[in-house]
Amino acid sequence: MATPTFNPAAGTYTSAQTVTITCATSGAEIRYTKDGTEPTATSTLYSSPLTISTTTTLKAKAFKSGMNSSVTATAVYTIGSTQTVATPVFNPAGGSYSSAQTVTITCATSGAEIRYTTDGTEPTTSSALYASPITVSSTTTIKAKAFKSGMTSSATFTQTYTISSTQIAAWAVGTAYKAGDLVTYNGKTYKCIQPHTALANWTPDAVLALWGLVQ
Numbered sequence: 001m002a003t004p005t006f007n008p009a010a011g012t013y014t015s016a017q018t019v020t021i022t023c024a025t026s027g028a029e030i031r032y033t034k035d036g037t038e039p040t041a042t043s044t045l046y047s048s049p050l051t052i053s054t055t056t057t058l059k060a061k062a063f064k065s066g067m068n069s070s071v072t073a074t075a076v077y078t079i080g081s082t083q084t085v086a087t088p089v090f091n092p093a094g095g096s097y098s099s100a101q102t103v104t105i106t107c108a109t110s111g112a113e114i115r116y117t118t119d120g121t122e123p124t125t126s127s128a129l130y131a132s133p134i135t136v137s138s139t140t141t142i143k144a145k146a147f148k149s150g151m152t153s154s155a156t157f158t159q160t161y162t163i164s165s166t167q168i169a170a171w172a173v174g175t176a177y178k179a180g181d182l183v184t185y186n187g188k189t190y191k192c193i194q195p196h197t198a199l200a201n202w203t204p205d206a207v208l209a210l211w212g213l214v215q
């Protein structure tokens with residue numbers, strides 16, 4: 001007795017599938033189960049294509065009087081397990097710069113389109129389409145998200161570019177700093193978190209409640 005065959009074959013699909021079961025042995029009847037149990041001569045008789053809309057283990061067996069029953073055929077259909085688009089990547093990365101930056105955004109998922117915003121809002125499929133590098137000449141927060149039909153959209157990636165046209169001053173004792181001020185200390189750039197007047201032992205690398213490392 002020929003073993004039943006399934007069409008389409010078992011696999012992972014993003015939508016419901018209409019599955020046909022056939023047997024090459026003329027006159028055989030096909031019995032099937034959808035709960036993973038072994039089909040018997042009293043299981044459901046196959047008479048028309050089956051709609052598989054959730055993850056299902058389908059088993060089928062063919063029977064014919066005077067012949068040994070077939071081997072059981074098994075097919076697992078996984079429905080709705082969509083892949084996720086890769087998160088966009090920025091170059092250069094966000095940070096503090098002394099001049100305008102040309103920012104490129106890429107996505108490792110082939111064929112994905114990148115949408116972005118520069119006003120702090122969440123990117124959607126109707127946001128600006130990334131097509132060429134973005135020139136950032138003033139402090140800007142860019143959010144980007146990648147989309148592709150049939151796949152789950154990517155995570156949103158956010159980068160902030162702080163552009164200062166003047167050289168960042170070195171941290172100095174006795175200076176009154178306000179939130180957002182940038183200073184350099186030991187070759188690194190820090191941003192003021194809380195307004196204060198600098199004391200000798202309140203260096204940016206020592207008092208994290210007052211300063212945040214930028215780069």
